Amino acid sequence: MxxxxxxxxxxxxxxxxxxxxxxxxxxxxxxxxxxxxxxxxxxxxxxxxxxxxxxxxxxxxxxxxxxxxxxxxxxxxxxxxxxxxxxxxxxxxxxxxxxxxxxxxxxxxxxxxxxxxxxxxxxxxxxxxxxxxxxxxxxxxxxxxxxxxxxxxxxxxxxxxxxxxxxxxxxxxNLQPESTLWNSNPLEVIALKWTPITVFMLATMLLLWTGVSLSEYPMPM
Structure with a gap:
């Protein structure tokens, strides 16, 4: 039934x-x-x-x-x-x-x-x-x-x-990677764009600081 x-x-x-x-x-x-x-x-x-x-x-x-x-x-x-x-x-x-x-x-x-x-x-x-x-x-x-x-x-x-x-x-x-800001695509684009510029600016500032230091403290003759 x-x-x-x-x-x-x-x-x-x-x-x-x-x-x-x-x-x-x-x-x-x-x-x-x-x-x-x-x-x-x-x-x-x-x-x-x-x-x-x-x-x-x-x-x-x-x-x-x-x-x-x-x-x-x-x-x-x-x-x-x-x-x-x-x-x-x-x-x-x-x-x-x-x-x-x-x-x-x-x-x-x-x-x-x-x-x-x-x-x-x-x-x-x-x-x-x-x-x-x-x-x-x-x-x-x-x-x-x-x-x-x-x-x-x-x-x-x-x-x-x-x-x-x-x-x-x-x-x-649970095995899928978490979607956070640090592995997001926008952040990756920003990093690729600004990292070379940042490195260049740091290198320039280091050279300028080195030049100023040498002018203030001349090597003894």
């Missing part, structure tokens, strides 16, 4: 819509799984997870996600639910959500503010509750070669790889 569905903006991983809350309570989906789903979406948005679609095993459930042009759709299903059907469900969601105006989608700054789409998720979800309907059986039996076109990983491995990627990015940032 499809238990939880989240749709997030791909640029920053901000969750825009979810399956209605009362459904989550009815299906006893705790906030823990929602947090894990949000974590996966954040990892996808920053490029730590690059696969365009994947199944991620967690406990006795499985997250399935699919990436579109502007959004990422992710759903949590029980482990027995057909993976192929879950991806048909996500594909339907993706096609529906991509009808949303781009400017409207970019205007959201708080999570889960696209509430009007919550019920669109429910309408599509109802079509996939019963896996034995004629429509769903036809989808399961279609293009069996696609059954092999799935990447599956454990949630713990996905999180570990994301943490390792974050540490590498932090290390690269």
């Amino acid at each position: 499809v238990k939880l569905t989240l749709i997030a903006r791909l640029d920053d991983g901000l969750p825009l819509a979810q399956s209605p809350v009362y459904l989550n309570e009815e299906n006893d989906v705790s906030s823990y799984y929602r947090q894990q789903g949000e974590l996966i979406l954040k990892e996808i948005s920053r490029g730590a997870i690059s696969s365009p679609k994947m199944s991620i095993l967690i406990d006795h459930h499985c997250f399935h996600y699919i990436i579109g042009n502007r959004v990422c759709c992710i759903t949590l299903c029980e482990s027995w639910y057909p993976r192929k059907l879950a991806f048909f469900y996500l594909q339907d969601l993706l096609q529906e959500f991509e009808k949303v105006d781009t400017k409207l989608m970019e205007s959201f700054s708080m999570p889960y503010t696209c509430r009007r789409f919550d019920y669109a998720i429910e309408n599509i979800r109802r079509k996939y509750l019963d896996t034995r309907t004629q429509a769903n059986l036809a989808k399961l039996n279609s293009n069996r070669k696609q059954d092999l076109d799935f990447v599956t990983e454990e949630f713990s491995k996905v999180v570990s790889r994301g943490q390792a990627s974050g540490m590498e990015q932090t290390t690269e940032t």
